[in-house]
Amino acid sequence: MITSIIKVYHTREEISEIVKEIENYSFEDLRKHDHFEFSVMEKSTDIELLEKTFGEFELIKSIELRENEKGQKHYGFNYELRDGTFVVIVLVLDSMIPMIVNGYHRNMNYKRFERSLRKYYGDKFI
16 A cells, blocks of 8 residues: 655654653554554564564654555654664554554664655655
């Protein structure tokens, strides 16, 4: 499904405001979308890494608000790990209990990823 980035939140204040919606949930509390299960298998994602990273909100460096072709919105939380790589956890926040749609670890330097994000979506940074 095609998605487009609507906004990229990157200041501490913006990130904190969005994190308020998930800070009282653990990874286990999140509803899991069928796509999440498929994606984890497809990408050989370490679910334990996602679970460990989820609650470390201070590691979130940016959040992408995306919209798919059906008009559904979801948030991509980009966590920079201590080794410089990053984890992306994608959530739908407009339901009673947030739902995880996707999650994966990228063995790529987060700062390089952000430069690319700014290059292609600079007008979306608010």
